[in-house]
Amino acid sequence: MTVEVGVIMGSTSDEPTMIHAIQVLEELQIPYEKRIVSAHRTPDYMFDYAATARERGLKVIIAGAGGAAHLPGMVAAKTTLPVIGVPVQSKALSGWDSLLSIVQMPKGVPVATVAIGTAGAENAGLLAAQMLSVFSEELAHKLDARREAKKNEVLSHQEADV
Numbered sequence: 001m002t003v004e005v006g007v008i009m010g011s012t013s014d015e016p017t018m019i020h021a022i023q024v025l026e027e028l029q030i031p032y033e034k035r036i037v038s039a040h041r042t043p044d045y046m047f048d049y050a051a052t053a054r055e056r057g058l059k060v061i062i063a064g065a066g067g068a069a070h071l072p073g074m075v076a077a078k079t080t081l082p083v084i085g086v087p088v089q090s091k092a093l094s095g096w097d098s099l100l101s102i103v104q105m106p107k108g109v110p111v112a113t114v115a116i117g118t119a120g121a122e123n124a125g126l127l128a129a130q131m132l133s134v135f136s137e138e139l140a141h142k143l144d145a146r147r148e149a150k151k152n153e154v155l156s157h158q159e160a161d162v
C-alpha cells in the first residue's frame with residue numbers, strides 16, 4: 001500500500017509525543033511512515049525528504065519538534081503538501097518555544113499548527129485523516145464512527161437525571 005502520511009520528528013526523544021498521532025493512523029488503517037528528520041541536525045536529509053515527498057506519493061506530512069522547532073516550517077518551505085506541525089512539550093519552556101516557533105509562519109508558507117503535546121499529536125493524526133477523508137468515503141465513515149463512539153463514551157459518564 002502506498003504510504004499516505006509522513007510522520008516526522010526532530011529527535012527520538014519526541015517519540016512518546018508523536019506516538020499519539022501514529023496510534024490514530026493505525027486505528028484508522030492509514031498507511032504511514034515514521035522518520036527522524038531534523039532541520040538542524042540532518043538539514044540535507046530534511047531538504048530531500050520534503051522535496052521528494054509528493055513524488056513519493058505522500059499526501060500529508062505531520063512534523064513534530066520541540067524547542068527551536070524549525071522542522072515543520074522548513075519542511076513546509078520545500079513542499080506544497082499540507083504540513084501539520086506538532087509542538088512537542090519542551091522541559092525548559094513547557095512547549096511555548098515549540099508552539100511559537102511553529103505557529104508564527106510568514107504568509108505564503110502555511111503550517112497547520114495543533115496544540116502542545118500529546119493531545120496536539122492525537123489531533124494531528126485526526127486532522128491528517130480528515131484531510132484524506134475528502135477523497136475517501138470509507139475513511140469518512142470511519143471518522144464518523146469514531147466521533148460517535150467518543151460522544152457515547154462522554155454521555156455514558158453522565159449521572160442519571162433525578
Ligand SMILES: Nc1c(C(=O)O)ncn1[C@@H]1O[C@H](COP(=O)(O)O)[C@@H](O)[C@H]1O
Binds near residue numbers: 064
Ligand atoms: N526542534 C528540533 C529540530 C528541528 O526543528 O529541526 N531538530 C531537533 N529538534 C528538537 O530538539 C529537541 C531535543 O532533542 P534531543 O532530545 O535529541 O536533544 C527535540 O524535541 C527535537 O524535536
